[in-house]
Amino acid sequence: MKKNILVIPGDGIGPEVTTWGKAALQQIAKDYGHDFSFDEALMGHIAIEQTGNPLPDETLEKGRKSDAILFGAVGHAMYDNDPSLKIRPEQGLLKIRKELGLYANLRPILLFDELLQASSIKPEILRGTDILFFRELTGDVYFGEKQRSDDRNTASDLMIYHRYEVERIAHKAYKAAQQRSKKVCSVDKANVLESSRLWRETIQEIAKQYPDVKTTHMFIDNAAMQLIKDPKQFDVVLTANLFGDILTDEASQIAGSMGMLASASVGDGTGFFEPIHGSAHDIAGKNLANPLASVLSAALMLEISFGLKEEAQTLVKAVDKVLKEGYRTKDIADKQTASDKVLGTREMGDLVLKYLAK
């Protein structure tokens, strides 16, 4: 199979981790006889520095033409400390999501048995958890109009949804649920928000077309609680952009660490694959980042964009093997288990490749 893959390393630990996602794809290509070619492009703070634009036209162009995108992260402390800066790294990410029509963000909460202990949650609560989040990614308060009064004392963001935006992601979520445990939990705040009431109405309508799937509705505050209290109750969780952002980061604690979670953004065209962890500037360049989420993002690409299930499984198994043998990056090391072998980013990446090679 011949594919063009665009790598967008971005900021912070982005370059360090995408190196390993890319290397894993190269190894798979070699082992399975595929022809993957790679190009690279700028986004985020590094793009602002080099071009003045968090998403240069060239990146977008390359993205449109590629078969899939492997992305790292964007962000930088200087923007976080100065809210008045007008040009910001995150704008690049939001714009590419919108421009490529990446309206459905899939975040599987994959639980490796070996990491049960790495979580702050009790193993008996976690064991058996298998959640697939569908986060809407191109609507909501992220993209509604932003305003700041002339005197700078009032600021607003419009939380807005159109029915078709809810419908199209709902269909994706229900179809996925049909292949899984046939449950969709839709999360909103319909007791307060009009946009949530539209969300709930729409889901109620779509649900009728999937009578084999059991639908429940939960308020976001309750969902944030239930996710910790009893994660096993969930199968597919379907929610809006902002609520999805919050819930999936929270859910990373189920998998033991943010460093383990991959995500796939899909929609109208090219798929976009990224770890859910951010740029983590505090550990950037220190060989501390966990490369496994990028490797698992590559696995999602193989499965979802290229339909290469076996290849994807091979990647996941290599990650599993590394963990089974007790290797850990710092974020997933169990302070209580002296037998953990703690590795840096490069050593962990190398090891995955080694296990992959045969």
Added chain:
Amino acid sequence: MKKNILVIPGDGIGPEVTTWGKAALQQIAKDYGHDFSFDEALMGHIAIEQTGNPLPDETLEKGRKSDAILFGAVGHAMYDNDPSLKIRPEQGLLKIRKELGLYANLRPILLFDELLQASSIKPEILRGTDILFFRELTGDVYFGEKQRSDDRNTASDLMIYHRYEVERIAHKAYKAAQQRSKKVCSVDKANVLESSRLWRETIQEIAKQYPDVKTTHMFIDNAAMQLIKDPKQFDVVLTANLFGDILTDEASQIAGSMGMLASASVGDGTGFFEPIHGSAHDIAGKNLANPLASVLSAALMLEISFGLKEEAQTLVKAVDKVLKEGYRTKDIADKQTASDKVLGTREMGDLVLKYLAK
């Protein structure tokens, strides 16, 4: 001390639990020689049924005239299932918050040692946690303009903040931090939202007036994760209305159960005290609800609205004693501990009163 207290039982388990908050206040009045008089008023679904209005004028009038309000909960499944209903119980709660200027919602995460095991989080992660949330309560997307297009296919809510709204709650939060561990963590989504950038700018300004307090800023997605990963890092958490709604429900898992958490809403006038659990219609009228959050809400009233610290402590100690002796309502019972003595709402309430009486 002479005080007029308004009790608003509301819906679901509201009446069952406020019975015990009120009884605790009566017992305290008796033991300490105070003169507390009580009145009652309607709000929520029950108010809609009896008057057509989720917040009848009479309730607001009585609220304004009282020295403090003890509230239960509002909500009913019929509205959750039908997003198109125009008159809704929650409107009563939102309106009374706005009308009484209750802009600061304090939610202390009080950890009873005996309940460490009741949580889904590991005891060693929890032990020593002591967080005080300040949730802004009269602004944000809760109160911004709501719109629905004529074709009903587009819906929006305006997420909006004014600088003075952020300032006034920030001052309260910083003053509280000065009496505690001198740390404020402000939570926002300034990398995406303009209203969050105003929030962050304003906090940065206010922080300068409290040089003895250490300020940090955290994005909401990260905060939802950190709260579970390492709750001990937090002292005062200061956040907007929607983010506070989500984080405090999530944080209830730190305290073992929603059934244990009380909250105080204060601002321009009369204080408003309520459990953070909702109306929980599924267990209403079954003698299953945990009355302790209402009792602890009464304790917050004694301390915050009346300045009666000793009386408040007496209430907290009675709750502590009940727990120490192994009594639990179902929500906080540890399935693994056969020695738990599981009680209903009434039995638990009676026991608190008994321990209080001497």
